Amino acid sequence: MSTQVSIVEVAPRDGLQARKEHIETAHRIELVERLRRSGVARMEVGAFVSPQRVPRMADTAEVMNAVGASERAGDMVLVANERGLEQALEEGARAIAVFTAASDAFAEKNIGSTVAASLERFALIVTRARYAGVFVRGYVSTITDCPYAGPVDPIAVAPVAKALRDMGCQEIALGETLGKATPARIAAVVEAVAREVPISAIAAHFHDTYGMGIANVWEAVRLGIRTVDAAAGGLGGCPFAPGAAGNVATEDVVYLLNGQGMETGIALDPLLDAVSFCATTMGIAPTSRVYKALRSV
Numbered sequence: 001m002s003t004q005v006s007i008v009e010v011a012p013r014d015g016l017q018a019r020k021e022h023i024e025t026a027h028r029i030e031l032v033e034r035l036r037r038s039g040v041a042r043m044e045v046g047a048f049v050s051p052q053r054v055p056r057m058a059d060t061a062e063v064m065n066a067v068g069a070s071e072r073a074g075d076m077v078l079v080a081n082e083r084g085l086e087q088a089l090e091e092g093a094r095a096i097a098v099f100t101a102a103s104d105a106f107a108e109k110n111i112g113s114t115v116a117a118s119l120e121r122f123a124l125i126v127t128r129a130r131y132a133g134v135f136v137r138g139y140v141s142t143i144t145d146c147p148y149a150g151p152v153d154p155i156a157v158a159p160v161a162k163a164l165r166d167m168g169c170q171e172i173a174l175g176e177t178l179g180k181a182t183p184a185r186i187a188a189v190v191e192a193v194a195r196e197v198p199i200s201a202i203a204a205h206f207h208d209t210y211g212m213g214i215a216n217v218w219e220a221v222r223l224g225i226r227t228v229d230a231a232a233g234g235l236g237g238c239p240f241a242p243g244a245a246g247n248v249a250t251e252d253v254v255y256l257l258n259g260q261g262m263e264t265g266i267a268l269d270p271l272l273d274a275v276s277f278c279a280t281t282m283g284i285a286p287t288s289r290v291y292k293a294l295r296s297v
């Protein structure tokens with residue numbers, strides 16, 4: 001099996017979407033550019049969602065323009081609805097992500113509809129995006145736990161993943177939104193989903209609230225997943241998932257995979273420079289162990 005793992009850097013989107021403080025657009029732009037310099041090839045640069053509900057993503061068009069996202073197949077934006085798709089296409093997005101969940105309770109809080117209704121809505125959006133030649137990822141959030149309804153049965157995740165795949169999503173990202181699960185629960189979900197979606201089309205998107213993120217990433221890789229989401233500095237969180245911490249940190253994932261003889265194409269030192277930029281210029285404290293080990297004084 002391949003030793004190459006593709007990391008999708010999500011700090012400029014997931015990492016910043018739930019911040020309480022104002023974020024300068026120039027800082028979001030510089031973060032994207034610094035992350036790129038470390039070798040990141042795929043990155044979520046923003047989201048076309050309701051600015052009333054997620055104000056930190058309101059400058060996504062400006063960020064996309066400044067970083068030349070329309071020229072880069074690896075730059076992705078989240079799209080919540082038809083209007084979001086229009087905006088993404090207008091800005092020349094080459095990759096989008098639609099997002100639903102395995103739990104109705106979370107979907108209703110996050111995107112204002114049940115899972116079934118969201119799938120109906122996204123079918124048209126995905127068809128249109130694919131017709132325009134845009135790469136489409138489909139997220140399934142709350143794969144093991146829902147902040148409102150508790151534990152989620154792995155069997156509930158697979159049909160949502162299959163529905164996204166059937167409507168044309170080229171990649172299915174499994175979102176462990178709360179960062180609570182341990183590897184055995186991740187394995188149960190991955191095995192259930194892999195019966196419906198080829199493992200090469202599955203991505204792991206794990207939050208790290210209980211410190212299980214790195215163990216869960218390794219479990220996913222061990223099971224054959226080769227696309228892993230991570231956020232520099234361990235930034236992240238969803239405004240509609242109370243109690244959830246950031247994503248598993250990119251530098252922790254790169255350190256893990258390097259040590260296990262795998263390749264990511266990302267150089268640790270410039271990546272840590274990007275995390276330092278978050279810490280010093282943006283005032284966002286990193287949570288990662290590797291950053292603390294290598295850069296804290």
Ligand code: HMG
Nearest residue numbers: 048049050051054080083084110111112141142175177238
């Ligand atoms: P809604 O409030 O149910 O209804 O939004 P609406 O469609 O009537 O919209 C409300 C207002 O937002 C209206 O403004 C719309 O015009 C505006 P008003 O008329 O009141 O002045 N609006 C927009 N404006 C600009 N661009 C748009 C847009 N859409 C609406 N695209 C909606 C429904 C789905 C839009 C809303 O609920 C929404 O934006 N949800 C997104 C929430 C979100 O971004 N969550 C975080 C990302 S998901 C995540 O983090 C999980 C993930 O990381 C995986 C994991 O960890 O599990 C991906």
Ligand code: MG
Nearest residue numbers: 014175177238
């Ligand atoms: Mg997330």
